[in-house]
Every structure is written in C-alpha cells, then in structure tokens.
Amino acid sequence: MSGIVAPNAVAAVDGQRQWDRLMAMARLGAITGADGAPGVNRPCLCPLDREARRLLIGWGEAIGLEPSVDALGNLFLRHAGKEPGLPPVLTGSHMDSQPSGGRFDGIWGVLAALEAVQALREAGTATRHPIEIVAWTNEEGGRFAPGCMGSMAYAGHSPPDAWDAVTDGEGIRFGDALAEQLALEADIPRRPLGVVERMRPHAYVEAHIEQGPVLEAEGLDIGVVTGIQGSRWFLVELTGESAHAGTAPLSTRRDAVQDMVRAITALNRLMEDPTDVLRFTVARIEVAPNSSNSVAETVRFTIDFRHPDAAVLTARGDAIESTIRQAVRHCEVAVTERFHALPAEFAPAVVEAVARAAAAQGLAAKRMPSGAFHDAQFMVPLCPSGMVFVPSRRGISHNPAEYSSPEQLAKGARVLAQVLAELAA
Amino acid sequence: MSGIVAPNAVAAVDGQRQWDRLMAMARLGAITGADGAPGVNRPCLCPLDREARRLLIGWGEAIGLEPSVDALGNLFLRHAGKEPGLPPVLTGSHMDSQPSGGRFDGIWGVLAALEAVQALREAGTATRHPIEIVAWTNEEGGRFAPGCMGSMAYAGHSPPDAWDAVTDGEGIRFGDALAEQLALEADIPRRPLGVVERMRPHAYVEAHIEQGPVLEAEGLDIGVVTGIQGSRWFLVELTGESAHAGTAPLSTRRDAVQDMVRAITALNRLMEDPTDVLRFTVARIEVAPNSSNSVAETVRFTIDFRHPDAAVLTARGDAIESTIRQAVRHCEVAVTERFHALPAEFAPAVVEAVARAAAAQGLAAKRMPSGAFHDAQFMVPLCPSGMVFVPSRRGISHNPAEYSSPEQLAKGARVLAQVLAELAA
Structure with missing residues (x-):
C-alpha cells in the first residue's frame, strides 16, 4: 500500500490552528521556568484542569463532536462513523501536567487528535468506525500517585475505586477531588467506565512528544513507536x-x-x-x-x-x-x-499504519521504542495500539524548556489524520 | 630518666573516685542511645552546663583549689605552686557535649586533671609551678559553631567577641547566652582573658579519650600524642x-x-x-x-x-x-x-614526659597523632603542649555508645599525675 489515504483530510490539517489551541491551553497554569521558559503547572482535578476540559469540550462541540465523561473523569469527544454499531477508534492522551511541566507533554496528543478529526470532517472524509478523542485522567501522577489512573481503570487493569484514599500534598483524597469534579461536570453526558457493552475499541493511537533526544539528533520528523520498553x-x-x-x-x-x-x-x-x-x-x-x-x-x-x-x-x-x-x-x-x-509491544496493524503514513507524506521517520510510560501501555491488552512521536528539542521534558515547533507538531497531526482515516475507514 | 616521679602522688590517684565523679557528671543531661547506651546531651552555656560547672567548682573548692572565670566563660581551678610568680602548668579539656554524645569526651580530661591534682595534694607533692585546671568553653561547637571558641580566644587566635552574633538552633545569640552565664556566675572571681600579665603557661597537657580504635585494637593503655593531624x-x-x-x-x-x-x-x-x-x-x-x-x-x-x-x-x-x-x-x-x-606538632618536652610516665608505670603505650581536633591545638603556639589518650571502645565517640573503662581511665589519670608533677616540679 502506498500513497496518501484521505489526502484531502491530511491537507486540511491546520498547523496554525493546532498551535493556537496549544498556546491557549498553555495559558491555563502558565509558569515561567529557568531562562524565562514558558511552562505549565496544571495538576489533574484542579480548577485549571476543569477549565482546560471546558475549553476542549467547547472546541469539540463547535465542530459537532459529542462529549461524555466516565466515572474516572476520562473525557471523550465522539465523531460518529457511518456504521454506529462498530467499535470506535480511540485517540488521545492526557491534559494534566507535571508541577513544573511543559506546554506539550500530553496536551498535544489530545489537540492533535482534535485537529486530525476536525480535518477529516472538514475534508468530508467519512469513516465507517466512530472516532473517539480521549483525555485520560491523571496520567502524570504528580498530584495523586500513581499516574495513568484513568487509562488503567478504563482498561480494567485496576478497579475504579483503587485510588480513592490516595491523598495529594494538602491531604485531599483522590476520591473526593474526583467526586467534586464529576459533580461540577454533571451537565456533561455520563458514559459507563471502560469498554462499552463489551465492545473493545477497534484501535488506539496516541500522539506524543518524544521526551527524548533521538528524533532531533537524527534529523527525523516522526517516531514510529514500536512499543514501550x-x-x-x-x-x-x-x-x-x-x-x-x-x-x-x-x-x-x-x-x-x-x-x-x-x-x-x-x-x-x-x-x-x-x-x-x-x-x-x-x-x-x-x-x-x-x-x-x-x-x-x-x-x-x-x-x-x-x-x-x-x-x-x-x-x-x-x-x-x-x-x-x-x-x-x-x-x-x-x-x-x-x-x-514488562515491555509492551504495539500491534503491527497500527505500527505499520503510522510508518505508511509518514512515508506517504515524505517524512523522515524511524521505528523506535518509547522510553517513557504512556496511557497507550494499558490499551495494548485491549486493542491494536500504537503511538506517533514528534521531536522534542534537546529531549527535554517535564520542564518548562520542553519544546516542539509548530511545524513539527503539524507533521505529527498530519500523520495522525492519515492513520485515523485508515484505521477507521 | 626512668622510675616514677612522685610515686606517692601516682599511688594516690583514686580510679573509683574519678569514675564516680564522671558518673555524677553524666547524670546532668543524661540521654539513652541505641541499645540503651547511656549518653549525654549537655550543650555549652545551658543550665545543665552551669550545673556541671558548679559541681566541678564544689569538688575543687573542697580540696582547696581557687576558681576563676574569664570573659569567654573558660573556668579555671588553681592549685598554688611553691613559687607563686611562676607561670602555671595548664591541664584540662571541655565539659560540653555533642547533642547525642557520650559520657567521656572532654569531661574526662577535666576530671582526670582534678583527680591528678587532688592526688598530688593528698600525697603532699608540692610543685614549684602552680597548676591550673581548665574547662574550655564550647569545644564541641554543637550548639554554637565553630567549636574551640574558649581555647581560641584564650590563645589570642580570635578576638573574644568574634562569635557574639552566632546563633543556636533557637536563634539565641552566643554573646547573649555567654553574658547570661557570666551574670549567673558573678560570685566566681573573674580573671583576665588569655595569657595573664604576658605570662605564657609553662606547659599544657590535655587528657582525652582516643575517639578512635587504635589503642584498643593494639591492646595498649596509653596514647602518647605527638600532635594533631x-x-x-x-x-x-x-x-x-x-x-x-x-x-x-x-x-x-x-x-x-x-x-x-x-x-x-x-x-x-x-x-x-x-x-x-x-x-x-x-x-x-x-x-x-x-x-x-x-x-x-x-x-x-x-x-x-x-x-x-x-x-x-x-x-x-x-x-x-x-x-x-x-x-x-x-x-x-x-x-x-x-x-x-596544618598539622600541629606537640612539644618534645611534653611528649617525652608522657612517654616516660607511661613507661615508668609499666603501661603499654604508643606514639600517635590525634585524628580529631582538640583545644590543645590552639595551645601549641603558646607553650609546650601535649596530650594523653586512653582507649575508646571500638573507637566510637560522639555517640552514647562511647566507653572507656574505669581502669583505663585510672591509668590515664596516673600518667597525667606524673606528667604534671614532672612539668610543674
């Protein structure tokens, strides 16, 4: 297989719109790091996190996506497929940050998913499968440990009340903070936690900054992630x-x-x-x-x-x-x-789709494992899963100095758009 | 030269009396360390320190010694010599302890000096030179840093107000704590700080526990201290x-x-x-x-x-x-x-006197440098100086487990008595 699947959708990806949304999100919890680097401190389940979610929901609803929230606070935006009975392709990442974090870790994967889905819709690229954009609760674990609570509960890896008694630095219980947020989001349709009606996702794709120096050092555009070490x-x-x-x-x-x-x-x-x-x-x-x-x-x-x-x-x-x-x-x-x-290995179906999309778009790509954890890890037992990496300047992450350029992120969103179009076709 | 100088005085050293005084002092600030080891926490210039000084003064006065205090709180007990115009032989150490200290570090050197002088007096061994027992202020530096303030000020190494602004963990200034103590000891005769009337001490000898494992490991009684590294x-x-x-x-x-x-x-x-x-x-x-x-x-x-x-x-x-x-x-x-x-080298006159005394008394001795600092260091530029070490069990010090036996300490006091008799003769 070669050539660009859904060339109109890929062309419709708007790198400037994606960047503007990233910068709008970065204002919620903006901090300044060493040498004036503009970072973010937006812990999960805090008012800033809720503000960020409302912003995302607004952008999603504006293009016709349907929001829903599950019992762990995982937030979904659904793009309907031509065949409503089919399982969804899931794509996203997380919106919480490290205490002294950057503007790209996690949040870019959510906004890239939004940009890709918006491009599909604007290009009129209908898909058979629905596509659901997801923002997982508490990936970082910075406020409540461990991280990846939302994806672990979704995947059935841990029961949903496993962390209720975990407290943050001020003694606030995770269960209480979650209940407060769910109450404040009572207007958002609620969905059952986890795999809905025993229907596993058709696939899961997560876009993320590399958080390592390899892509930049080798002058590459895209990391075709083969698994998580x-x-x-x-x-x-x-x-x-x-x-x-x-x-x-x-x-x-x-x-x-x-x-x-x-x-x-x-x-x-x-x-x-x-x-x-x-x-x-x-x-x-x-x-x-x-x-x-x-x-x-x-x-x-x-x-x-x-x-x-x-x-x-x-x-x-x-x-x-x-x-x-x-x-x-x-x-x-x-x-x-x-x-x-143990190492998590991504599914060939998804890995090859990412590799094909990068090649078709003339991007320089490399197959590589992820050194860091991601929510994708917990999707591996559930459905064919994979990730798309873009370069991180000097490999710096969990730091206000974290940076990927608008053009690098646009390339990542274009690859994601093609992968989603292919997987959901 | 061989044989015991002042054999009657050496014989008059009472190991049990010395031990009883040590244990009486150890009750002032008694603490319990690991495995129930009986330690001491008696910082300088605290009420316990003042109580210990009163106890010492009482024991000194009971045998006819004259107390005096200088502007740094250094406490002296004077044994008159036959020729009052001669410079004194100085002997002593310090009475303050580490926060979690032992019962021997410092205080033994003061009580060994008292025991040796008492033995000289009881044996009727008159000396030409006066002998002054000294308890230096703040050797440990645990409450007010640095240590050795009393001996440094006495030796003119530092001006007496050098540390007035130093504060302890509770914000109390050294200058204020010292002034309070001096006021409470207004009944004790005051003496000028430092070398009185330009008369350097005739010699300085300090008895101390080794605080290292060498003497015990080699089965020795006495360390003939050659200097401080x-x-x-x-x-x-x-x-x-x-x-x-x-x-x-x-x-x-x-x-x-x-x-x-x-x-x-x-x-x-x-x-x-x-x-x-x-x-x-x-x-x-x-x-x-x-x-x-x-x-x-x-x-x-x-x-x-x-x-x-x-x-x-x-x-x-x-x-x-x-x-x-x-x-x-x-x-x-x-x-x-x-x-x-730089290393401080002790004077041959004192080192040889210690070696001679140990040999004459049939004790197993070794010449060795001191690994730790001592007040003696600051006496080196002032007068012929030296030290006498006794074994420390397993070399442990600055710890409630610090221990030297009554017999080991008695041997040290006997050597000190002979050295004082010889130097002050």
Whole structure:
C-alpha cells in the first residue's frame, strides 16, 4: 500500500490552528521556568484542569463532536462513523501536567487528535468506525500517585475505586477531588467506565512528544513507536557503620559511600550496551548521617533500569542484586524491587499504519521504542495500539524548556489524520 | 630518666573516685542511645552546663583549689605552686557535649586533671609551678559553631567577641547566652582573658579519650600524642544536566552521579596509603533533583582529608581538584576548599614526659597523632603542649555508645599525675 489515504483530510490539517489551541491551553497554569521558559503547572482535578476540559469540550462541540465523561473523569469527544454499531477508534492522551511541566507533554496528543478529526470532517472524509478523542485522567501522577489512573481503570487493569484514599500534598483524597469534579461536570453526558457493552475499541493511537533526544539528533520528523520498553525499579540499602572521619583508619571502616561507589561501578559493567538502547540510572541517593566528618553509616540509592527486550530486562535485572553483593566489601546489602513492568509491544496493524503514513507524506521517520510510560501501555491488552512521536528539542521534558515547533507538531497531526482515516475507514 | 616521679602522688590517684565523679557528671543531661547506651546531651552555656560547672567548682573548692572565670566563660581551678610568680602548668579539656554524645569526651580530661591534682595534694607533692585546671568553653561547637571558641580566644587566635552574633538552633545569640552565664556566675572571681600579665603557661597537657580504635585494637593503655593531624576540607560541585531516565540514551547524558563515581574512584587512587595513616572521607552527598527517574543534574559532595605530615597534606590536597577534573567526563566542576589546618606538632618536652610516665608505670603505650581536633591545638603556639589518650571502645565517640573503662581511665589519670608533677616540679 502506498500513497496518501484521505489526502484531502491530511491537507486540511491546520498547523496554525493546532498551535493556537496549544498556546491557549498553555495559558491555563502558565509558569515561567529557568531562562524565562514558558511552562505549565496544571495538576489533574484542579480548577485549571476543569477549565482546560471546558475549553476542549467547547472546541469539540463547535465542530459537532459529542462529549461524555466516565466515572474516572476520562473525557471523550465522539465523531460518529457511518456504521454506529462498530467499535470506535480511540485517540488521545492526557491534559494534566507535571508541577513544573511543559506546554506539550500530553496536551498535544489530545489537540492533535482534535485537529486530525476536525480535518477529516472538514475534508468530508467519512469513516465507517466512530472516532473517539480521549483525555485520560491523571496520567502524570504528580498530584495523586500513581499516574495513568484513568487509562488503567478504563482498561480494567485496576478497579475504579483503587485510588480513592490516595491523598495529594494538602491531604485531599483522590476520591473526593474526583467526586467534586464529576459533580461540577454533571451537565456533561455520563458514559459507563471502560469498554462499552463489551465492545473493545477497534484501535488506539496516541500522539506524543518524544521526551527524548533521538528524533532531533537524527534529523527525523516522526517516531514510529514500536512499543514501550519494560522497566524495573530497585531500592538498594547499604548498611555500614559510622565513624569519626579523623580517627577511624580506612582499613577498619565500613563506609557505605565507598561501598555504593563499588556497587555502581559494578552495575555500570553489568549494564554495558554498545547499542545504546539500555537505560540504567542511579539518580536518587540518601546518605546518613550525611555529615562531612562522620563516615557514612547507610546509603540508600535507586536503580531505574529499562529495556524494550523482555529477555534483556529479565536477565540483567535479575543479576542486579548478585552484582551488588559481589561488589560491596563491608556493608550489609538489601535490594528491593519496587516496580516491574514488562515491555509492551504495539500491534503491527497500527505500527505499520503510522510508518505508511509518514512515508506517504515524505517524512523522515524511524521505528523506535518509547522510553517513557504512556496511557497507550494499558490499551495494548485491549486493542491494536500504537503511538506517533514528534521531536522534542534537546529531549527535554517535564520542564518548562520542553519544546516542539509548530511545524513539527503539524507533521505529527498530519500523520495522525492519515492513520485515523485508515484505521477507521 | 626512668622510675616514677612522685610515686606517692601516682599511688594516690583514686580510679573509683574519678569514675564516680564522671558518673555524677553524666547524670546532668543524661540521654539513652541505641541499645540503651547511656549518653549525654549537655550543650555549652545551658543550665545543665552551669550545673556541671558548679559541681566541678564544689569538688575543687573542697580540696582547696581557687576558681576563676574569664570573659569567654573558660573556668579555671588553681592549685598554688611553691613559687607563686611562676607561670602555671595548664591541664584540662571541655565539659560540653555533642547533642547525642557520650559520657567521656572532654569531661574526662577535666576530671582526670582534678583527680591528678587532688592526688598530688593528698600525697603532699608540692610543685614549684602552680597548676591550673581548665574547662574550655564550647569545644564541641554543637550548639554554637565553630567549636574551640574558649581555647581560641584564650590563645589570642580570635578576638573574644568574634562569635557574639552566632546563633543556636533557637536563634539565641552566643554573646547573649555567654553574658547570661557570666551574670549567673558573678560570685566566681573573674580573671583576665588569655595569657595573664604576658605570662605564657609553662606547659599544657590535655587528657582525652582516643575517639578512635587504635589503642584498643593494639591492646595498649596509653596514647602518647605527638600532635594533631592537619585537615583540609573541600566541597565538590558537579553540574550536569537532568534528563528523563527512560528516554535519554546513556551516550547523550551528562549524569552528575556517574561523574561523582568517577571522581571518588580517582580520589581513592590519589589517597592510597599502605601505612593506613591517611584519612580520606566522602560522607556528605546531595543530589538534585534526587528523583529516581530523572538523571541527576547536580551532585555536591564533601571531602574530609587529614594527615599528620604537612608535606603529604599539601601535596595530595593540592592534587584533589586536578584529579577530579581529569576523572569527570561530562559535568562542570567546582572545588572549594572550606577549611585548611596544618598539622600541629606537640612539644618534645611534653611528649617525652608522657612517654616516660607511661613507661615508668609499666603501661603499654604508643606514639600517635590525634585524628580529631582538640583545644590543645590552639595551645601549641603558646607553650609546650601535649596530650594523653586512653582507649575508646571500638573507637566510637560522639555517640552514647562511647566507653572507656574505669581502669583505663585510672591509668590515664596516673600518667597525667606524673606528667604534671614532672612539668610543674
């Protein structure tokens, strides 16, 4: 298959309109980062979030889309297909931000979906399947942990009341904040949570900024996302003995900092990867008593290990504890695995549709796994799923300096429009 | 020279009386540490400190010693010599403790001096020189930083009002706390601060627990302290760039934790010392943003480097910054030296007196530098100075688990008695 499916719809994508909507959204929770970078702080279920949702609903209704909300606050805008009985193609992302976040993470996937659907409608490209734009509740997890609550509940991965008792920094319960928002949105039609009438979505496609430097570094337009890499998170606790930095001979010490250095050095060897695909990060360290002239009694450090290949993730992840135990000389060692997510592989039907659309539009594309989590992860067991990435300047995300240009985002929306047209055709 | 000088005085040292006084002092600010260890929390210039001083004065007056206090609150108990015009031999230590301190650090040096002088008096061992027992104000620096204020002001190292504006954790100014204490001790004769009438002390001897494991490990009774090793303290700041732990390829990262590991590994090589005399400690680490899935942007860590040999201290200390710069791969490096104290060498006259006393009493002794700071350091430019160490169980100090046995402390007091008798003879 080649050539552009629905060329009129792709041509109808309006990069300036999409950018203007992004900037309008960015005013809701606008903050200023280092060097004056314009960021966003818009936690889920806060008044700013509700304002953003109303803005989105207004834009959707203006072009004839039907809004609905489910019990987790996931917000849908429905474009009707020619055959109402068919399952919908789902597309979207999230609208909440990190506390010191950027203007593109999440929200662009929602607005790209809106732009693509609007282009389809303006071009008169009727689809057999309905298309539903979705804004998932609380993807970031910045206010209420964990993230991806909306998509997890939708997918049946977790029960809808699983997080009711989770509190934010001010002690507000997630369940209460959600109930308040649902009450304030009582005028919006309610839909059942999850797969409606046992009808799985026909497909799920999520557009997102890459949040990594690969596309920019290689001069590419589109990331054809093949899946989401697996993750294993560990907490390592080393317990030695404190001592006076002036009196205790080095030969008698049980110095937890020195054993941490040995452990990380050994882990670096375990995690060597000439292909540069593996991600290994030690980024949180706590030393006690953390006094410059008292030898460290304990060190706690975290390991964030990710890989798209389940075999690598299992083999090297399982070797972490023994690697540390062999490296450490004086401390007691405790290694706790705190999170374990196998890699999620996207469906060929969606991956190939994204690749075809990019190629047909003459865009430079690359197949790549996603390093970050996304709501798409939880759609994988439900229906053929995939993602479209656009470049992130210097790979910066979760930061006001996050940036993708209007033209880069327009290219992403055009690819999404073609993919939706093809999947919903 | 051999044999015991003043054998009657040495025999008059009463280990039980010394221990009972130590335990009486330990009740003032008694705390309980891990495993029920009985510790002390008695900050300087607090009501407990004043109570301890009154107790000491009472014991001193009961045996005929004359108390006096100077403008820094340093407390003296004077034993008159046969020739009142001669400069005094000074002996003592400090009575304040760390916030979670032990029962021996500092206070034993004061009570050993009292015990030794009492034994001299009871044995009728008259001395030509007066002997003054001193309790220096604020050696620990736990409540008001820095420590050693009393001895520094006495020695003219710093002006007496240098620390007036220093505040404790509750915002109380050192100057105000000192003025309050001096007012409450208005009944105690006041003496001029520092060297009285340009008369330098004849000698200074300080008894102290080792605070290190050497004497215990080698089965020794007495440390003949040859000096206080020099110290250089550095703050190292590495500035890289934060990035998403899932998306940023390792090849593109500027990971401050990884550069810290490289720096410490290189410093370990620089600081190698088969003689086990050198002390090199990295014990305080601060990572930012210190989030498990965000590559570290900055790491700050401290270096505490000590050595008794000024040449080693200078050569290796001066090589620290270049060693770090050569080891670090991606971060900006800033190295700041925050403290630089050259080694203090004790006078042969005092060192040999301590060695002779230990040998004459059949005690197992070793010449050794002090790893920790002491008030004695500031007496070195003023007069022939030295110290006597006794073993610390497992080298533990600044901790309720700090312990030296009654017998070990009695041996120390006997050595001190002989040294005082010899120096003041």
